[in-house]
Amino acid sequence: MNVDDELIAAFLEESEENLNQLDLDLVTLEANPSDPELLGRIFRTMHTIKGTCGFLAFSNLETLAHAGEDVLAALRDGRIALDGPLTTTLLRLVDDVRGVLATVAATGTEGNAEHTEMISELRGHLAKPDARSAQHQTETAGDRPPEKPTAPSGSHPSWEDTTLKVDLAVLDGLQELVGELTLARMRLGDHIDDDSPLSGAFRRLTVISRDLQDTVMRARLQPISTATDRLRRIVRDIAAAETKAVRIVVEGGDVTVDKAIIEVLRDPLVHLVRNAVDHGIELPAERIQVGKDPEATVTIRATLAGGGAQVEVSDDGRGVSVQDVVNRAVALGQVTATEASEMSESERIGLLFSAGVSTAAAVTTVSGRGVGMDAVRTAIEQVGGGVTVHSESGVGTTFRINVPLKLAILPAIAVDCRGVRLTVPQTDVVAIVRVPREDPDRRLASIGSARFLRYHGTLLPLVDLAAELELASAPTASAVTEIVVVSKLDRTYGLIVDGVGDDFDAVVKPLPRPLQGVAHYAGTTVLASGRPSLILETSAFAIAAARSAPTPPATADVGVGQEDSELVLTVEVADEHFALPAARIRRLAHITRDRVERSGGADVLQYHDSVLTVVHLRQALGRPASPGTGGNLAADDSLALVICRGDTHPDFAVSVDQIGDIHITAALQPATAHLAPVAQQVVVADAVTQVLDVDWLATGAATGRDA
Amino acid sequence: MAAERILATFTVERIWCGIEVAQVQEVLHGQTLEPVPLAPRGVVGLLNLRGQVLAATDLRARMELPPRDDPGSLMVFIVQHARVFEALVVDAPGPVVTIPADSTLLAAPPTTPEAIAVLLRGVSEHSDGLLCEVSLQALFGVFDGQTG
Numbered sequence: 001m002n003v004d005d006e007l008i009a010a011f012l013e014e015s016e017e018n019l020n021q022l023d024l025d026l027v028t029l030e031a032n033p034s035d036p037e038l039l040g041r042i043f044r045t046m047h048t049i050k051g052t053c054g055f056l057a058f059s060n061l062e063t064l065a066h067a068g069e070d071v072l073a074a075l076r077d078g079r080i081a082l083d084g085p086l087t088t089t090l091l092r093l094v095d096d097v098r099g100v101l102a103t104v105a106a107t108g109t110e111g112n113a114e115h116t117e118m119i120s121e122l123r124g125h126l127a128k129p130d131a132r133s134a135q136h137q138t139e140t141a142g143d144r145p146p147e148k149p150t151a152p153s154g155s156h157p158s159w160e161d162t163t164l165k166v167d168l169a170v171l172d173g174l175q176e177l178v179g180e181l182t183l184a185r186m187r188l189g190d191h192i193d194d195d196s197p198l199s200g201a202f203r204r205l206t207v208i209s210r211d212l213q214d215t216v217m218r219a220r221l222q223p224i225s226t227a228t229d230r231l232r233r234i235v236r237d238i239a240a241a242e243t244k245a246v247r248i249v250v251e252g253g254d255v256t257v258d259k260a261i262i263e264v265l266r267d268p269l270v271h272l273v274r275n276a277v278d279h280g281i282e283l284p285a286e287r288i289q290v291g292k293d294p295e296a297t298v299t300i301r302a303t304l305a306g307g308g309a310q311v312e313v314s315d316d317g318r319g320v321s322v323q324d325v326v327n328r329a330v331a332l333g334q335v336t337a338t339e340a341s342e343m344s345e346s347e348r349i350g351l352l353f354s355a356g357v358s359t360a361a362a363v364t365t366v367s368g369r370g371v372g373m374d375a376v377r378t379a380i381e382q383v384g385g386g387v388t389v390h391s392e393s394g395v396g397t398t399f400r401i402n403v404p405l406k407l408a409i410l411p412a413i414a415v416d417c418r419g420v421r422l423t424v425p426q427t428d429v430v431a432i433v434r435v436p437r438e439d440p441d442r443r444l445a446s447i448g449s450a451r452f453l454r455y456h457g458t459l460l461p462l463v464d465l466a467a468e469l470e471l472a473s474a475p476t477a478s479a480v481t482e483i484v485v486v487s488k489l490d491r492t493y494g495l496i497v498d499g500v501g502d503d504f505d506a507v508v509k510p511l512p513r514p515l516q517g518v519a520h521y522a523g524t525t526v527l528a529s530g531r532p533s534l535i536l537e538t539s540a541f542a543i544a545a546a547r548s549a550p551t552p553p554a555t556a557d558v559g560v561g562q563e564d565s566e567l568v569l570t571v572e573v574a575d576e577h578f579a580l581p582a583a584r585i586r587r588l589a590h591i592t593r594d595r596v597e598r599s600g601g602a603d604v605l606q607y608h609d610s611v612l613t614v615v616h617l618r619q620a621l622g623r624p625a626s627p628g629t630g631g632n633l634a635a636d637d638s639l640a641l642v643i644c645r646g647d648t649h650p651d652f653a654v655s656v657d658q659i660g661d662i663h664i665t666a667a668l669q670p671a672t673a674h675l676a677p678v679a680q681q682v683v684v685a686d687a688v689t690q691v692l693d694v695d696w697l698a699t700g701a702a703t704g705r706d707a
Numbered sequence: 708m709a710a711e712r713i714l715a716t717f718t719v720e721r722i723w724c725g726i727e728v729a730q731v732q733e734v735l736h737g738q739t740l741e742p743v744p745l746a747p748r749g750v751v752g753l754l755n756l757r758g759q760v761l762a763a764t765d766l767r768a769r770m771e772l773p774p775r776d777d778p779g780s781l782m783v784f785i786v787q788h789a790r791v792f793e794a795l796v797v798d799a800p801g802p803v804v805t806i807p808a809d810s811t812l813l814a815a816p817p818t819t820p821e822a823i824a825v826l827l828r829g830v831s832e833h834s835d836g837l838l839c840e841v842s843l844q845a846l847f848g849v850f851d852g853q854t855g
Contacts, residue, residue: 009742305791308759332717335789344734344736346733346734377757381757385755385757386756388732388733388757388758402759417744419742420741420742420744461847469744469745470744470745471744484749509760510760512753512760512761512762512793513762513791513793513847513850513851514746514750514793514850515743515746515747515750515762516850517747517850518745518746518747520744520745524753524760525760526755526760530755531740531741531755532741532754532755532760534743
């Protein structure tokens with residue numbers, strides 16, 4: 001683009017904005033004819049257009065703008081007064097200027113039109129004698145009223161001062177980049193372990209990228225007035241065309257919603273307002289007859305309600321004839337007469353939103369497209385909103401639009417759990433693993449009731465979604481165990497589900513208030529079928545996963561899936577390392593010393609429904625009592641217990657100094673003689689570890705041998 | 708009660724209940740709900756109201772009455788409380804009733820079970836019977852101030 005083209009493009013863009021503002025200001029001025037701020041702004045806008053035209057050598061347009069400027073100067077100075085015809089002329093002037101700009105946009109030149117008619121019309125207004133102007137001249141003694149310092153022309157002053165115009169495409173690009181950043185961060189996270197020196201920096205990166213996402217979403221917020229501003233002119237134009245008297249009131253224009261939602265609201269609002277003036281509002285004579293003010297009012301009211309934004313378009317016209325709506329719906333085959341008779345009043349009037357039913361005699365076109373009430377409803381529902389209509393015959397009609405404040409779209413994966421279809425955010429999912437029932441590669445492992453998945457050399461704790469959600473346990477063992485590997489809050493775990501569905505883009509809706517206290521849900525969405533679905537809060541399940549492993553599982557010493565590998569739990573007693581085969585462990589527990597009681601010459605513990613003998617490993621191994629305690633532990637000191645399966649003997653608990661980690665080691669030789677507490681020695685995590693003979697310990701616990 | 712009030716009414720296990728008409732957004736028939744695991748007391752499912760997802764509260768459950776026979780097809784009142792829409796499952800709709808300006812709102816009789824009494828603003832005597840006015844604050848206020 002050469003310099004000229006760039007200049008013209010900038011001129012067109014700025015003028016477009018200025019003309020929109022002129023529209024708004026002129027209509028507002030009609031209601032407040034002597035508002036000096038408005039008058040000043042309107043004059044300056046036309047002055048700017050005139051100046052730029054001269055610079056770009058659009059002489060016809062310059063002349064036209066000059067004529068307009070003269071009239072506006074006269075208005076500003078009070079030499080002429082604003083009346084209906086003058087406003088109409090000025091608005092038509094704005095349209096004419098727009099027409100020329102369109103020509104410039106298309107051809108690069110202003111065309112040949114000389115606008116003589118409009119110019120003489122404008123001059124005609126200047127020539128009008130006016131009593132007011134004489135009075136005004138006396139008051140101001142011929143001086144121009146002082147120019148008050150006001151915000152630059154363009155938009156509402158407060159918004160303009162603190163905002164910046166940004167191309168929507170740039171914002172969209174920014175949003176896409178943030179999405180890419182999230183994915184890249186996830187991939188990076190796969191390679192960063194908790195104890196890596198990079199983990200701190202990575203956590204910071206996660207926090208920052210989430211903040212960035214939030215900020216970008218907020219950048220897209222705009223006040224609803226952006227959608228309601230041009231409605232003023234539309235109301236004025238239609239009312240004038242149909243010789244009706246209508247005024248428009250806008251409340252709450254500063255409610256902010258996402259730009260995408262503003263775009264969705266534009267056309268429906270125009271349609272509803274047109275509808276109100278066209279069909280709802282009666283002619284002044286008719287209104288007087290029924291005792292109404294001849295001037296009708298259309299009210300646009302924006303508020304925050306229902307967890308989102310609500311925009312109401314109300315009129316005080318004749319109301320919707322529900323019978324007409326029903327008749328038309330039946331005639332169009334939308335509903336049978338019987339069905340209609342069984343409907344509630346609100347359902348019947350809701351038929352107004354069915355395709356083709358709008359009682360408009362002619363199809364109303366908005367922006368050149370045929371738009372009916374059904375399109376209005378569909379457009380609004382697509383962004384997760386809704387629209388209803390309420391009407392009272394003879395009193396008026398209110399259309400109520402509800403929309404969310406933000407449009408949040410989340411890439412998601414559907415999962416099934418006992419017939420409930422739930423949604424998992426894709427950004428949290430690392431992989432989907434399917435383990436067949438026979439588990440030939442030995443990918444699943446258990447320690448007591450805790451289950452683990454071998455995944456890339458680590459052991460991931462498994463969380464049973466059905467159990468966490470307190471749903472019924474599986475009726476039959478499934479052919480395949482479906483596991484969704486999730487990474488959240490720097491914890492990776494596997495979520496066992498019944499089935500994994502498609503991935504889809506979920507429009508995120510807020511969690512309804514009654515469910516806001518349930519930690520397992522992050523929000524809701526509506527599936528393609530129309531059924532609502534809960535979005536899982538993956539961090540809640542990460543906490544459940546942490547419960548099943550006392551410490552993060554260590555890396556496997558031996559390759560995954562080898563036949564001769566075994567899981568062990570390491571413990572420490574008297575500074576020596578011991579190991580217990582994981583298969584013999586029921587669970588781990590930390591209790592206070594005072595829960596251990598004395599019975600039959602042995603220490604026992606009441607644990608859930610049974611009484612377990614407590615074997616103090618230190619004593620069983622003949623190691624000296626722990627220094628500094630004199631053998632007596634205080635009542636609230638804690639004991640670390642490993643509760644073991646006795647097999648041929650009852651279950652029992654082993655108290656140790658410290659519980660260590662879960663490791664994979666080479667297969668252990670089965671103990672044969674059970675004569676000693678230690679069966680063999682192995683090396684686990686670079687430490688010499690003595691493997692305990694659980695049966696020897698069990699026998700000792702059962703016979704009450706001094707332990 | 709200075710002014711006359713208009714109530715939308717419904718029944719739950721033959722208890723005649725009412726809510727101020729101004730708080731009622733609409734009434735849905737034949738509604739089915741999606742199950743909600745880990746639902747708090749009284750919350751019986753999710754519904755999709757023109758794109759907005761609501762969690763439905765069953766008045767029967769909150770009143771600790773026996774469960775309904777047919778949980779399939781439900782009657783739901785959509786009401787507005789504290790600027791948020793809520794869904795309330797009831798048994799059957801009743802007429803719209805005008806409470807005269809001079810009538811007084813009485814306390815629920817002492818024989819009323821506690822679970823029901825806490826949910827009422829009070830009762831009014833009406834020609835068709837005793838009308839229990841339900842308190843939306845008591846029903847939905849319990850969910851306020853929760854953290855996820």
